[in-house]
Amino acid sequence: MLVIDVIATVLMGVGAFFMITGAVGLLRFPDFYTRLHATGKCDTLGEVLIIAGCMVYEGFSFITIKLLLLMVFIFIANPVGTHAIMKAAYLTGVKPWKKGDKRM
Amino acid sequence: MIVIFLAIGLLIMSTILLSMYRAVLGPGVFNRIAASNVIGTKVIVLLVVIGYIFERPMFIDISLLYAILNLVSTLIIAKYLERGEICSS
Numbered sequence: 217m218l219v220i221d222v223i224a225t226v227l228m229g230v231g232a233f234f235m236i237t238g239a240v241g242l243l244r245f246p247d248f249y250t251r252l253h254a255t256g257k258c259d260t261l262g263e264v265l266i267i268a269g270c271m272v273y274e275g276f277s278f279i280t281i282k283l284l285l286l287m288v289f290i291f292i293a294n295p296v297g298t299h300a301i302m303k304a305a306y307l308t309g310v311k312p313w314k315k316g317d318k319r320m
Numbered sequence: 321m322i323v324i325f326l327a328i329g330l331l332i333m334s335t336i337l338l339s340m341y342r343a344v345l346g347p348g349v350f351n352r353i354a355a356s357n358v359i360g361t362k363v364i365v366l367l368v369v370i371g372y373i374f375e376r377p378m379f380i381d382i383s384l385l386y387a388i389l390n391l392v393s394t395l396i397i398a399k400y401l402e403r404g405e406i407c408s409s
Contacts, residue, residue, distance in 0.1 A: 217321075225324050232331040235362065239338040242358060248350055251342070255358045263365045266328065270368055273321070279377045282384065283368070289387055290364070297357050297394040304402035305350045 224273040231265030234258050247313030248305060256298035263290055322373060329369045336362050353397055360390035 217225075241254025264287050271283045313319075336359055343355035364383045371379030400406050 221321055228324070228328050232328055235332065235335045235365075236338075238358075239335040242339055242342050242355065248348070248354070251351065252354055255354065259358055259361055263361060266332075266365050267368060270372060273372070279380060282380050286364070286368070286380065286384055286387065289384070290361070293387060293391040294361055297391055297398075298354075300395050300398035301350065301354055301357065304398040307402050308350075310348075310350060 220272060224269040227269035227272060228266050231262040231269065234262030234265065238262065246319040248310055249302065249312055252298055252302055256295060260290065260294045325369055325372045329366060329373065332362055332366045332369065349401065357390070357394045364390070
């Protein structure tokens with residue numbers, strides 16, 4: 217394997233680790249807000265790292281520019297969607313979880 | 321290198337299956353919307369990895385289109401649940 221392949225493998229492995237962490241947080245946290253807290257950040261970072269690994273593997277070509285556009289779009293779009301869902305839930309009246317409450 | 325892309329794709333598919341639990345059984349509508357948004361953003365990366373497995377770069381265009389559709393659908397559903405209507409007259 218070349219050095220570029222090793223760098224791409226490490227980047228994609230770290231990204232997959234972050235995505236698995238976000239999925240476990242979505243399953244295990246007790247509340248709606250804490251679940252979005254887990255997925256909103258871990259998923260963004262994991263997906264961007266996997267796309268960065270693909271960019272390193274590709275080299276410099278026209279596909280790299282498309283992947284860069286996709287990366288910038290994910291960095292903008294994913295927090296915006298999370299914020300919109302969370303604001304809708306807060307204005308509709310979903311109560312935050314406090315210590316000692318039942319898991320929702 | 322194709323073996324590594326296959327392994328990454330299988331890991332992403334396992335995370336999609338873990339999120340599918342919250343999308344099916346989650347209490348209330350907001351948990352389901354959040355889980356479907358998460359699944360949509362995972363599918364974008366899965367399409368890129370599938371494009372490298374099959375050695376067809378055309379899949380990246382499909383993933384760009386899917387990213388835009390996922391953002392617009394999430395925003396519209398969130399606005400509908402917040403206000404009770406889509407267009408305010």
